[in-house]
Amino acid sequence: MFRIIILFGFTYLFLHLHLTGDISKYINMKYSYLSFTMIFVLGFLTVYQIIKWNNEGNHKHEHHHDIDCGHDHSKDENTWYKKVVVYGLLLFPLVTGTFLPIATLDSNVVKAKGFHFAEIDNDKDQYANHQILRPNTSLYYGSDEYRKMLASDLKKYSAKNNLYLDDDNFLRALETIYNYPGNFSNKQVSIEGFVYHGDSLKKNQLFLFRFGIIHCIADAGVFGMMVDFPQNVSYNDDEWIRAEGTLSTIYYQPFKQTIPYLKVTKWQKVDKPKNPYAYRKY
C-alpha cells in the first residue's frame, strides 16, 4: 500500500518536473532522457505493484511467501516503527520536492559552498585557486587534439569584433577568452551574470558570474569575469547585469596573475534569466 503511494509519488515527481520544465533547474538537460525514461519505468512499477497488491489481498499467506521466496528485503519493513522510518524517509523528498519552491543558486551558495572562493578574498594564500573564473583551462597543453579544439574555438569566437555571451556559448567562449586573452584584447564583449563582490575590488569593480552545470546542481561551479565600470556602482550581490565593453587584462593581486577583465562602456540591470544556469554541452 505504502509502496504504491511512494512509487506513484516518484513517478509523479518526475512527470511533474518534466511537464513544468522545472527539471532544468535541477539537472543538465543533456541528461534529461534518463529521468524522462524514469517516468515510464516507475509508472510501470506502480501499476505492477497495484496488481500485485490486489493479488496478495486474495491470498492470505504473506508470511509463508516471505520465507519461501527468500525475499531478502521484503521483511525490512516488518514492524510499525520501521515502516514509519522507511516510508517516512522515502516520502520526505516527495513532499519537499513537490511542495517547496526551487531555490536558485546565488551568491550565498558561492560563499557557503564556494571552495573556489575563499581564495579570491585571501591575499596571503599563495595557493589561491586560479580556476574559478576560468572554465576548463588545461595544465596539460601536451595534447595536440586539445590544441586543435582550442584553435577552432578561438577561430569561432575571435573572428568577429564583438562577442556576445549567451546561454549557449557562455562556458566555451569564456574558456577561450581565458586561454587567449591576447586575441580578444580591445574586442567588444557582452556578458550577463549575477553580481558578486570580492573584497579586494574597487568600488567600480565587481564580478559577474553564472553557475555552470555539468550533471546536476550538486556539481555546479561558478564562472564569469571581472568587470570595471567607468564610475562607482552600488549593485547588490545577486542582481543581474548585462555589461558590454572592451576586453583588456589586469594584474589581479589575489590571484597573483594577470586576468582578463571587461572595461565596461554600456551596462544595464536585467531580470534574472528564466534559466539562470549555463550548461556544459559536451
Next chain:
Amino acid sequence: MISQSFLQLNTIFISILIEAIPFVVIGVFISAFIQMFISENMLSRIIPKNRYASVVMGTCMGALFPACECGIVPITERLVKKRVPLHSAIAFMLAGPIINPVVIFATYVAFGNSWQMVIYRCGLAIVVSIFVGIMVSFIFKEDQLKKFIDQKLKKYRDHHDYYGHHHDHDHHHEHSKPTILAKIKGTFDHAIDEFFSVGKYLVFGAFIASTLQTYVKTSTLLTFGDTKVMAILVMIVLAFIMSLCSEADAFVASSFRGTFGPSALTAFLVFGAMVDIKNLIMMLSTFKKRFVVTLIFLITLSVFVGALFIG
C-alpha cells in the same frame, strides 16, 4: 518560514536524487535479473578458484557494467549472495564505477581531451581494486553480509538447493524449473523490493551530502592542501563529502587544476567513485560494520599511497 538556505539544501538534495535514481533503478534491475536468471553454478564456472585470478576477474567484470557507485552496491550484494567470492565481488564493486566507457569518456573530455588523467585514474583504480580485493580475501573468510540477511539466506537455501526460485503465490510447491514468465515476474518483484531497500539509504545519504555541501565551508579545507601529502588527503575528504556521481566528478576535478596537481586530482577521482557518503550508507545496509570499516581503511590507504607515486 523556511529559510533560504534550507531551500537551497533541498534543491541540491532533490537534484542528487533525480540524478541518482535512474542509475539505482538500472542497478536494482540488473541485480534482480542476476537473481532470477543467472545461477550460482554459472557464476562459479566463470569465476576462477584461485584468489588472485578471481580478483582480477572481478575487476574485469566491473569494466563490463556501466554502473555508477550507487547502482553497483545492490549488484555487488546480489553477487555475494550468489556465492561469488567476496574478494572478487569487492574488486568488481570498486572497479565498476571507474573502468567503464561513460566515465572514461567524461574524464577524457573534462581534462581537455587529454589521456593523461584517464590513464592515471584507471590505472590507480585497477591497482586499488586488485590490492583491496586480495587483502579482503586474506582477512575475511566469510561473506560479511549482515546477519539477518545470512539467516534468511540460510532458510532459503534449506528450502531450495537448486538455483533461483519462483514466486508461487498460489503456494503449490512445485520444485520444477520456473517458467520464463514467472522469472520475469520475479525480476520485477525483486527490483521493487530492492528499490525500497536501497532507496531509503540513498535518500538518507543524499540528504547528508547536500547538508554538508550547504553548511560546511569546504573552502577552508582547501587551505590545508599546501603540500602534496596534505593535498591528497584534502581531496580524498572532499570527494567523500561531495558525493558526486562518477560520471560528473571529472568535470569538478578539472576545475581544481589550478590548485592541485595530478596526484591529488587522481586521488579525488578514484576515491570519490569508490566511497562517498551515499554509497557508504548503502554499503552499511548490506555488509557488516567491521567489514565496511576495514574496506574503507584499505581503500583510503591504497588510494593515498598510490597517488603519492603520481606526478
